[in-house]
Amino acid sequence: MKAIRAHQFGDPGVLSIEDVPDPQPGPEQVLVRVHAAGVNPVDTYIRAGTYARKPQLPYTPGSDGAGVVSAVGAAATSVRRGDRVYLTGTSGGTGTYAELAIADARQVHLLPDHLSFGQGAAVGVPYGTAYRALFQRAHAVPGETVLVHGASGGVGTAAIQIGRACGLRMIGTAGTDRGLALVREQGADHVLNHRAPDYLEELRQVTGGRGVDVIVEMLANVNLAKDLTVLAFNGRVIVVGNRGTIEINPRDAMSRDAAILGMTLFNVRDPDRASIDAALNAGFRAGTLKPVVGREFPLADAPRAHEAVLEPGAYGKIVLLP
Numbered sequence: 001m002k003a004i005r006a007h008q009f010g011d012p013g014v015l016s017i018e019d020v021p022d023p024q025p026g027p028e029q030v031l032v033r034v035h036a037a038g039v040n041p042v043d044t045y046i047r048a049g050t051y052a053r054k055p056q057l058p059y060t061p062g063s064d065g066a067g068v069v070s071a072v073g074a075a076a077t078s079v080r081r082g083d084r085v086y087l088t089g090t091s092g093g094t095g096t097y098a099e100l101a102i103a104d105a106r107q108v109h110l111l112p113d114h115l116s117f118g119q120g121a122a123v124g125v126p127y128g129t130a131y132r133a134l135f136q137r138a139h140a141v142p143g144e145t146v147l148v149h150g151a152s153g154g155v156g157t158a159a160i161q162i163g164r165a166c167g168l169r170m171i172g173t174a175g176t177d178r179g180l181a182l183v184r185e186q187g188a189d190h191v192l193n194h195r196a197p198d199y200l201e202e203l204r205q206v207t208g209g210r211g212v213d214v215i216v217e218m219l220a221n222v223n224l225a226k227d228l229t230v231l232a233f234n235g236r237v238i239v240v241g242n243r244g245t246i247e248i249n250p251r252d253a254m255s256r257d258a259a260i261l262g263m264t265l266f267n268v269r270d271p272d273r274a275s276i277d278a279a280l281n282a283g284f285r286a287g288t289l290k291p292v293v294g295r296e297f298p299l300a301d302a303p304r305a306h307e308a309v310l311e312p313g314a315y316g317k318i319v320l321l322p
């Protein structure tokens with residue numbers, strides 16, 4: 001099969017397409033013919049060798065994908081050969097930037113017919129992160145107001161859709177007109193441009209001076225200090241994305257009884273993951289959750305996709321097509 005391989009850590013140029021042997025599933029595993037693979041920012045940090053997790057070299061990137069079940073191990077009974085599925089992870093040393101990937105049975109989920117493979121590839125990390133941030137970390141309850149600080153990308157569009165479906169009042173930011181229109185289309189009650197100088201003043205007005213209960217933060221090193229000033233009493237900031245350091249005034253948290261909570265999806269344990277999957281699958285089946293695919297690249301263009309996912313002007317999800 002063809003797969004993207006990295007033989008060393010470094011810039012996107014370390015990714016190249018190669019012929020490698022077809023992987024074979026173990027008894028509790030599923031072999032999937034990948035039709036689309038999700039490109040996440042974390043894939044670029046891992047490729048660069050700057051992330052806490054370092055796979056053994058050479059490796060194939062990618063944890064998210066969707067395709068058709070090609071073989072099942074004897075003990076994997078939840079799906080059958082020919083099923084359309086999406087993956088929330090891979091195992092056996094495989095990755096989704098390939099024609100075939102292996103996943104444990106618990107990482108394989110039926111993909112409803114009305115969702116494309118590209119949409120399936122947009123689910124794993126983005127929707128899992130958005131759900132965990134809102135409900136397992138922030139413990140948001142219907143009626144609360146949420147700011148998704150960076151709502152135009154993979155995690156942000158998912159957060160707006162999920163929050164909206166669950167009765168939260170959703171406010172989302174983007175940095176381009178196109179991104180703002182996208183955030184509005186996902187069901188945001190208000191949209192704000194995080195490149196406008198006065199957008200947090202507008203946020204105060206939109207919330208009647210009260211502030212927001214929850215902030216899902218995609219770029220904490222830029223925004224965390226400001227976030228603490230626009231939280232309501234008992235507010236929670238969930239740090240989802242961060243690319244550096246920042247100075248904050250702790251008094252802004254003290255005066256509001258506010259909390260700053262970190263999260264990484266890699267820390268999620270099986271019972272929480274099963275709960276996330278159950279909630280998301282219900283949303284996909286009901287049609288309230290509809291992943292947005294903004295750009296598609298052929299598999300061989302993985303280096304270009306890794307550049308694109310870090311460029312400003314996010315618009316939903318970037319996927320690779322093997």
Ligand SMILES: NC(=O)c1ccc[n+]([C@@H]2O[C@H](COP(=O)([O-])OP(=O)(O)OC[C@H]3O[C@@H](n4cnc5c(N)ncnc54)[C@H](OP(=O)(O)O)[C@@H]3O)[C@@H](O)[C@H]2O)c1
Pocket residue numbers: 040041042125126129149150151152153154155156173174175176179194218219222223239240241242263264265266309310311312313314316317
């Ligand atoms: N903790 C975890 O487990 C976890 C899981 C998934 C993702 N993440 C991280 O979360 C971040 C978002 O992931 P993603 O997949 O949604 O990435 P993405 O698709 O590339 O989207 C990035 C988002 O950040 C926005 N942004 C850019 N500058 C901003 C600013 N100054 N203030 C607020 N938002 C800004 C972008 O808006 P414009 O482009 O419109 O300006 C866009 O909405 C990344 O840093 C990623 O590594 C963490």
